[in-house]
């Protein structure tokens with residue numbers, strides 16, 4: 165069967181070239197007579213794979229040498245807990261900005277560990293915008309400020325970086341990491357699960373400034389302490405070796421196709437194509453404030469939700485899959501991560517047009 169256009173929010177579509185290379189190397193990586201999956205994580209072959217993946221990610225994100233790149237497990241969800249455990253540094257309060265489902269989950273997890281102050285929220289308009297920095301009420305003495313760069317469910321994305329002075333800025337970049345250039349030195353810590361823009365599920369990327377490592381007070385249990393993983397070069401325990409290998413192939417491909425500036429151009433073109441169509445149509449709607457619309461996740465509704473099942477069945481017949489919206493919001497959602505080609509978005513727009521003409 166031909167490959168489909170997969171609009172899943174994650175795990176998500178990966179570059180076909182990467183999958184083909186992985187297939188070619190499946191039984192014999194680099195003349196070793198083994199699959200990467202079968203290699204010792206401490207052997208020189210895998211160490212070279214992990215080192216190249218880290219070096220390439222550093223180049224892509226522009227990571228200075230006073231930051232560490234950690235390859236962890238437990239998903240972004242574990243970071244919701246590791247962040248307060250490590251970054252409170254004996255302080256009581258942490259500031260959070262609430263922009264939707266994922267910010268809420270981060271806040272809920274932190275509440276068990278810190279005195280959480282919600283500095284701003286967009287709940288008043290059903291999380292359809294990013295609260296302007298002028299409306300944030302940051303607390304004095306906060307240990308850090310946390311925000312969610314892209315709300316995967318609501319389809320809301322920051323187009324700017326918050327100003328927090330000397331207070332470390334912490335960002336959940338799970339669903340837009342490596343989709344656009346980033347000013348990394350504005351952050352104390354960024355984190356992301358790999359399963360959207362980077363590779364297979366099971367790998368979590370953390371980039372953390374040196375002065376925020378090993379300062380947990382009280383000291384967290386070893387596996388939850390960034391210092392443990394930094395000291396051991398992310399090999400304190402067995403890392404997700406195959407996921408790191410695929411991530412490395414994705415990073416190489418990004419570097420070869422214009423880096424993050426190239427990715428941003430492609431993502432702007434894809435998102436523009438879809439939003440322009442949705443805005444021209446009376447049949448479909450997207451509720452998000454135009455300036456805050458996500459380039460990665462585009463939620464939309466049909467004029468009549470009774471047509472949803474028909475819409476999805478017709479899409480699947482055309483090889484357009486995983487368009488059903490998140491169960492908490494309903495409707496549809498098209499995720500347009502880096503690996504979604506513009507041909508996939510064009511095929512979606514063609515289908516949207518056809519469906520609206522037939523049923524509208």
Ligand code: PMP
Pocket residue numbers: 174238239240241242266312314315316317336337338339357
């Ligand atoms: N944050 C965001 C923005 C997400 O989209 C997700 C997953 N969809 C998570 C956190 C949770 O990630 P994980 O499932 O890797 O724990």
